[in-house]
Amino acid sequence: MSRQNSSDHVSSIIYNQNNSSYTSTLQAYIRNQRFNKTDTPKPIIIVTPLHETHVQSTVICSKNMGMNLRIRSGGHDFEGLSYVSYTATFVLLDMSNIRTIDVNIDEETANVQVGATIGELYYRIWEKSKIHAFPAGVCPTVGVGGHISGGGYGVLLRKYGLTVDNVIDATIVDAKGRVMDRKSMGEDLFWAIRGGGGASFGVIVSYKLQLVRVPEVVSVFRVSKTLEVENATDIINRWQYVADKIDRDLFIRLNVKPDNTKSTIHASFTAFFLGDSDSLVSVMNAGFPELGIQKTDCKEMSWIKSELFWSSSEKNSEEVLLKRTFSPKFAKRKSDYLQTPIPRNGLESILQKMLELKVVELVFNPYGGRMSEIQDWETPFPHRAGNIFKIEYSVNWHQNGSEIEAYYVNQTRLLYDFMTPFVSKNPRGAYMNYRDLDIGTSRVGNNTYVDGKVYGEKYFKRNFDRLVKVKRMVDPTNLFTNEQSIPL
Known part of the structure; x- marks a missing residue:
């Protein structure tokens, strides 16, 4: 992959399989050891961007080279799809270094980059206020990126709803390498990345969150x-x-x-x-x-x-x-x-x-x-x-x-x-953030078949058709794909 300009230092954040830091970089955020074996498919390149321009470069280069792109924030993906591909040669875009958090108590908002963890987000809110919180999960090492884009929930959901119900803006790099916020991406895409899985539509870089009030005790x-x-x-x-x-x-x-x-x-x-x-x-x-x-x-x-x-x-x-x-x-x-x-x-x-x-x-x-x-x-x-x-x-x-x-x-x-x-029926529902490759996957002999409509309707019910329409609109070449992404 080529650097955009000399100030980007792109070469210092790229690891190929011959690099001495490749294995430690790959394993740093593999939370499920089922996908940390010698026969687990590995990325040909790992990119650990430091800012948006690196993300843009990676998206454009992956597209030009015909490479599948996997996007990882915290690595708590239960089926490892954020860092494993079973169908194609792939590049891993590891967002763990993009993790700035800016809490504004006057506005009662927080801007958080996707490589931050939930624990880091909670800590930065607590630093600024003892009566503000955010409705997210209870595992502090979960990455913000996957948690929010798949729905996200925690102990505040009965009071304030899901994590995605409290997202008011986002920044995304699309399949053309453009950086867009809510206004420029449009309401359809903004709707889709709040619970439809960001990795089907682009690379989410950050979210703007609406903080909520909690008592001191x-x-x-x-x-x-x-x-x-x-x-x-x-x-x-x-x-x-x-x-x-x-x-x-x-x-x-x-x-x-x-x-x-x-x-x-x-x-x-x-x-x-x-x-x-x-x-x-x-x-x-x-x-x-x-x-x-x-x-x-x-x-x-x-x-x-x-x-x-x-x-x-x-x-x-x-x-x-x-x-x-x-x-x-x-x-x-x-x-x-x-x-x-x-x-x-x-x-x-x-x-x-x-x-x-x-x-x-x-x-x-x-x-x-x-x-x-x-x-x-x-x-x-x-x-x-x-x-x-x-x-x-x-x-x-x-x-x-x-x-x-x-x-x-x-x-x-x-x-x-x-x-x-x-349990629920027609369809039998499932939660996307508890990713489950049993859903929609069938095996005949040595061949594996995946039916996107099956898992799509279980995860999203009648919202699945709208997600497909957004997918076709923003990623018609299916650059952002995985074994349970939104199909074209």
Whole structure:
């Protein structure tokens, strides 16, 4: 790739496979070790741009050379599509050095480049204000770029909606190498990159975010129940009926996990509340007394400390949010949406199946509140009113080996299949940021076939057709493509 001019120093941020820093640069943001093997397809070139002109050069050169382009911000892509291509020779555009954050408290906005992490964003907001926040995820090492462009959510979603619901501008480099903001890109493209996946349409460089207000004191709790001793089945069942209807200042995540050592199920209820602990106990007593929350179960803290609580690091200082290191693991994720509560006998059968399978955890994230007020067409993310909660199928392991991987991945598929009668239908919904190559992919012999309409309608429902129209308009040569991008 050629440099645009001598001041760009393009050669210093390009790594080919013979470069001594190639491997460390590639592996620095591979979060899922399933895609860090000797036989994993590797990019022929890695570009680590320092500013927009480097991004423009990379886009133009990739297009001229007929190279597939993969775009990575934080590397938390569960299927590795931001840094692996199975169909073409490819270039990796690693955005991790483009990570400036500018917080303007007077305007209550933040401009954040896509290589920043969520933790860095939270820290920079906290530096400027103790009563402002942003509705994003609870894993601090996730890159802003992928998190926002695929929807994004966190503990504030019942109060303020999704991450994309609070994006007010963006900067993107399109397939012609042009740098555009919301005004110059137009409302169709701006709509598409707020939940439709930025990597299908261009290279997003930055977002302008609308900050939200939070009280100086928020409250949290985490309590666990088991099947035999504390009758977790009854409490899980009740959670289904209240979690999306309770005070929108309250978010209660439910983790359901098998305990193989004791042949039981642990149901962990983790809550975030925009208020003090007395108010939280009052809300719980009125709306969810079955959980039996008392003031001694609750902790009061600042919003920034609550983010540390969710990652089990509240004993650390706020500076831990600036750490970009991550313990790599092998992982598989799937997702579903629930629109009617699971009958109690169905719930019992699911818990029994989880005990049988032994390794798959279910994470239930409640909707309702603000999520039910935003129309399903306002952003590409369609899973709004009518959904009680989202299910994440989660399995992690720490040993390499094809047989080990096949076992764990198959366990998620078995539970996913078992859940079919209980989840959304026509289509069965899925969350794009929990990327899942099982969706829309079929294998016949040694050939793999991908049906974009299948995964497109599961991720985006009726918004899929509009996303295809935007794709054809802004990227007619399909420069920005991956195994689950928006097809032409």
